[in-house]
Amino acid sequence: MFKIPLIEAFGKDTWVKPFMKKYKSALILALFLGFLTFLSAGGLMFVSGYLISRAASRPENILMIYIPIVFTRGFGISRPVFRYLERLVSHNWVLKMTSKLRLKLYTTLETDGVFFKRHYRMGDILGMLAEDINHIQDLYLRTIFPTVIAWLLYIAIVIALGFYSWWFALVMAFLFFSLVVVLPLWSLIINGARQEKEKQLKSALYSELTDNVLGVSDWIFSQRGDEYVALHEENQARLLELQEKVRRFNNRRDFLVESIFGIIVVALVLWTSQTFIGNHGGDANWIAAFVLSVFPLVDAFNVLPSAAEETNRYKDSIVRLNELPTRPEVEPIKDFTGTTEIEIQNLSFTYPNTTKRVLDNLSLSLPVGHKLAILGRSGSGKSTLASLLRGDLVPSEGTIKIGGIETQRFGDTISEQIGVIQQTPYLFNTTILNNLRLGNQQATIEEAWEVLEKVGLRKLIESLPDGLDTMVDEAGLRFSGGERHRLALARLLLKDTPVILFDEPTVGLDPITEQALIDTFFETLNDKTIIWITHHLQGIEKMDQVIFIEEGQLEMSGSPKELAQTNPRYQQLKTIDEGRL
Known part of the structure; x- marks a missing residue:
């Protein structure tokens, strides 16, 4: 059975989850604001599409399009407002969480300094301080947040369409399911394995380069300089070939994402054309509303495949942090008045x-x-x-x-x-x-x-x-x-x-x-x-x-x-x- 590495690492995590639980109210608020941001963007295009169609039909009274005008203004204002509030709350949440993580990491390093000097190199410690905590920050901003928002939108879209047509709601559920599950999982399996191999190749290159540079005089004195260069050129070529495969895969995947959105737009045009049949200026005005509302959602769904394949990097950081030795927390003694025997x-x-x-x-x-x-x-x-x-x-x-x-x-x-x-x-x-x-x-x-x-x-x-x-x-x-x-x-x-x-x-x-x-x-x-x-x-x-x-x-x-x-x-x-x- 295939297991998602990040979820498996989270199951044993004692570093990130406690802080996510501690600040869960701010996390839920940030996710809700993010959902409202895309909802406002979709609502803006939905009402704008209806307003354009309705206005083009020469209504007898301007009051007949006054309400869509108000909604357009409302969604137009609410979208940047929700976006600003979401960024404010989410970044405050993630910075607060990562600051606590840095404090916990520092405390671990400081209290077990002797252990670290014996079992870790300075580069490992700096890597934990600089890289792993940043990965945990990106875990939220680039993976958890967009994934949860996309799922909320997915559920909302299917439920909303279900009020009009259950069979068309199932069709949209299938198409959007490929965006929120199938393509991210495909990216994780294919590019995740390649990223792991890329990491191994880079590690081997760094090790070989370090060893060979330190012993470069031996290569020169033994007149094997060309062999030295050829060795690194071969390994570098393998790495570049692997990176090129990743880029080609990403291009094909992005094209597939855009194609699926194209199919969704065409399906909406066909469905709305049959569902909202009426006079010019009647129910037909809803066609543009439904079709245009899809376009703002592209930004919510097209980042999911790349976010999924990044989870391998985040998984490594979580595993490394959880491998650090920890001591049970105790309440420090304050105002000690005893003897110092x-x-x-x-x-x-x-x-x-x-x-x-x-x-x-x-x-x-x-x-x-x-x-x-x-x-x-x-x-x-x-x-x-x-x-x-x-x-x-x-x-x-x-x-x-x-x-x-x-x-x-x-x-x-x-x-x-x-x-x-x-x-x-x-x-x-x-x-x-x-x-x-x-x-x-x-x-x-x-x-x-x-x-x-x-x-x-x-x-x-x-x-x-x-x-x-x-x-x-x-x-x-x-x-x-x-x-x-x-x-x-x-x-x-x-x-x-x-x-x-x-x-x-x-x-x-x-x-x-x-x-x-x-x-x-x-x-x-x-x-x-x-x-x-x-x-x-x-x-x-x-x-x-x-x-x-x-x-x-x-x-x-x-x-x-x-x-x-x-x-x-x-x-x-x-x-x-x-x-x-």
């Missing part, structure tokens, strides 16, 4: 589509103000633990809580509890003051100067001609690495979060700058809970606890002093880090 109990995490545990049965307890250093090799699970702490990832097993609440439940408000300084803090192309106020929009100028004093940048900023109003270059490149870290720290001080997460903040800095920065961190954040992910042991003596994670498990834990005295592995790490080995 962190409890990690039997924590395990495995990335989707993998079997290896990145973290395996990890348990830790961090009281308020605790200073924890996390050591480990690359890939040991340190960054994953940081993502779990921020609530960006959900544990596969076990729990990770702040103040007794699981971190993923905080949502965006986690930034009120945990501040982060990464390897390369980002500064935006705006003033220094605006960059600082990202941490606290309500911060005063005096508070900004206070935090700059604490991080040792006040004199530098005061020496600049514009002071706090100095523009920061994109990414803050006018400042050194240590200065950017200090500005990021000042931003966090204005935010005043109780927990600070350092993700290797001193990588790439010279030893003197690194030590000065570490001293600044711990002097200004003495009362905060600090979680420090690092490879270097410089400044490690300032921590309350040091742990070493290997293969997702806790291999070493203790204070720096204890480990330096009793743990051979820590002693070796310390020796290597200090360059004494």
Whole structure:
């Protein structure tokens, strides 16, 4: 049994349908206005045809054609009015729906950022953002809307003709059925398969071109340049041949659509000629009315075949969106007033589509103000633990809580509890003051100067001609690495979060700058809970606890002093880090 791909994809859809249901009132209104637009267009031609015929018969009294004149004016005004209202409502509806889709997509990408970096290329992500959402928008504007309008008109035409002649209504039902069902289905089957093949050929061409361009020097050195060109010419020729078949099919199909409308017009002429037989100026005036009313309907029906064959493209977008990982929505915690004690109990995490545990049965307890250093090799699970702490990832097993609440439940408000300084803090192309106020929009100028004093940048900023109003270059490149870290720290001080997460903040800095920065961190954040992910042991003596994670498990834990005295592995790490080995 033949299945329409788009309908099959919609059956499993959890992205588009919820928003269509949510805004169904606006959708129904837009469809109704679209129906009224074509109804007004047909009514205008219907009344105009009658008026022309009636006026040509030299009526005895102008009042006899006054009512058709009024209807002509009414339909003439209502058509553009309904068209404008339909465009206003429909575009407002579709933009509202797609804006929610973009927000949902962004939230998915943002909350599962680590997953995407591991399993998707940047082009895939940009494709979802730019192409798939636009396809969903076109799904309504180019397929759903015209198809529903055409079906409403189809039903209205058959019912209206049924009042005059049931057998002629059946004839028109058959002819219009070929326009709303047969030709679109034919286009979907023939051109849909060709579009799928075209997509595969394009994908293969892109892959081959990328691989061959990257290795073009090998083709040249092996003196196979002509073979390289011939290979692409052959594949390109196949693609062009397929596209030409699609164009020829579309031309034949469009000719067939116009022919069917021609048959409808001829059938109406013959039927009305027999049905409305009378004197000149009598019932014969209805002949032009019925025949002319068909012409505005051409625009409603001739787009259906091309709309149907586009559904393959929309189907792919819906399938891709529904393949994205989703997390159950939870109400974010607001106005959290609990303590910021962190409890990690039997924590395990495995990335989707993998079997290896990145973290395996990890348990830790961090009281308020605790200073924890996390050591480990690359890939040991340190960054994953940081993502779990921020609530960006959900544990596969076990729990990770702040103040007794699981971190993923905080949502965006986690930034009120945990501040982060990464390897390369980002500064935006705006003033220094605006960059600082990202941490606290309500911060005063005096508070900004206070935090700059604490991080040792006040004199530098005061020496600049514009002071706090100095523009920061994109990414803050006018400042050194240590200065950017200090500005990021000042931003966090204005935010005043109780927990600070350092993700290797001193990588790439010279030893003197690194030590000065570490001293600044711990002097200004003495009362905060600090979680420090690092490879270097410089400044490690300032921590309350040091742990070493290997293969997702806790291999070493203790204070720096204890480990330096009793743990051979820590002693070796310390020796290597200090360059004494």
